[in-house]
Amino acid sequence: MKVLSIAVNTFRENLRDKLLYNLLIFALLMIGSSLIFMRLTLGEFHRLILDIGLGSINFFGVLIAIFVGIGLVSKEIEKKTIYTIVSKPVARFQFLLGKYMGLSLTLLINTAIMAAGLLAVLHCQDVPVHAVLFKALGTIVLEFMIITAVALLFSTFSSATLSAIFTLAIYVIGHLTPDLKAFGQKMEGLGRTVLEGMYYILPNLERFNLKGHVTHQLDVPVGDLLMIAAYGMAYTAFLLMLASVIFQRRDFR
């Protein structure tokens, strides 16, 4: 009940934030712009719409996850609104979980709106929609969950600006982890250990990228999908637990 109240309040806060609407409008404009770009290409315009559409949903969703996520806790501490929450019979992990769930709900609804925009464009151009598109949208949401948890983790101990930089760095590196591993395998000794360690510790965000499958209409087996979901949820749970441990020890001066 307490977690739910905090989640609903966070969701309400997000809804009253102009940043969210600006990003959402930009995302919809980008998805719509594929209609213009397709006139500049010869054939394969189905792929272009899907590529731009999924890319926009991913990019703007990540922007929302980072820029709203970093403020989830640090803004509460800076504005001292946290004083009236922690002084109630609310455990600190309940506060964190509520904030996380609130932003996750916002992202879920945003993704649904952006996906509706993409489906409308596809429908207008008579592009057939395959099940793999929805699977790709599902994994995009899982990626948002991880990025939000990363932003939340950093915002429990650093300022909003630093949290944004760290989260953005994790997002970029997270998409390059297969390269890290490949690079590490070409090295010896400590360099190899460090790069392989990074490969296993950092989130492998490329696992959630099914855009190639969608544009080439390749289906993803349910087993693979379940593995991706389990990985995403386990990684998110780990990040949230780590955030809780750090947050539990903090003094709110």
Add this chain to the structure above:
Amino acid sequence: MASADEPVVNIQQLQKVFRVGFWGRRVTAVDGLSLDVQRGEVFGFLGPNGAGKTTTIKMLMGLIYPSGGTATLLGRPVADPSAKAKVGFLPESPYFYDYLTSQEFLRFYGHLFGLLGSALDKRIDELLDLVGMTHARDLQLRKFSKGMLQRVGIAQALINNPDLVILDEPMSGLDPIGRKEVRDLILRLKETGKTVMFSSHILHDAELLCDRVAMIMKGRLVACGQVSELINHGTTQEVEMVVDRLSPKGIEEVRPLATKMVLHGERVMAVLASQRQVDEALDVLRAHKAKLVSLIPHKASLEDLFIREAKGVQQATEVHA
């Protein structure tokens, strides 16, 4: 739950050391503080800015962790979130979710205490009425004045019908009308059997409201007790006497009795330090057929005590240095 004679707030040897700056220099904000707040009393927690009042209150509310010592609220350790189930808290210069209306704001805090449905609706109506904010129930908090925010802040502190209400500087930044309203509200809470602990550096308010006060300076307790006890302890009750038409001989007879004497035309003002000196001075007046204009005792105030203690702490610091 605390029994009737158990202190509502119990603080034992509480200590908080902060590490500040790049090198982590140790700064002691609260230093071995011990005090009790009894059920049903209005307790003033006084001290100058930076004395450690807010740090102590934050430790009570679980916002910061003590470096040493223990504290309980209603018989439960402060680290236990359930200790706050029957406690209301208003932080200093409160900041709230300004995108909420006062009604949404109180509903949110009600939910955090597990309050729901019509019981919560009723409680919100009662509280908005109590703090005089019914007219602003659908107004977002971002449009509120400081006084309005303070009132709605007090309402959130009371949403769970608490047994203990802790207010951190509730009068600070308010105009005289706002301060009076908060004072009246505190007295109303006392009438309904609640225990109120509030911090303040405005001594006049504390003097008017408190059954007992504790005074801290530089993180240490320097005085604790009933206001009347504290302000009379170690002070002499001076009396100011104003007289007309006292002859020069009479003036010379009064002069050795007075600690201070001012002549202005045929009017004489004398400050007398004890009842014996007052009696002797009155005998002189009668003998010289002078006219007594006024005889006013100088009432010692918490401010006198405050300044006296501050000087004591300053001197002790200098000697120590």
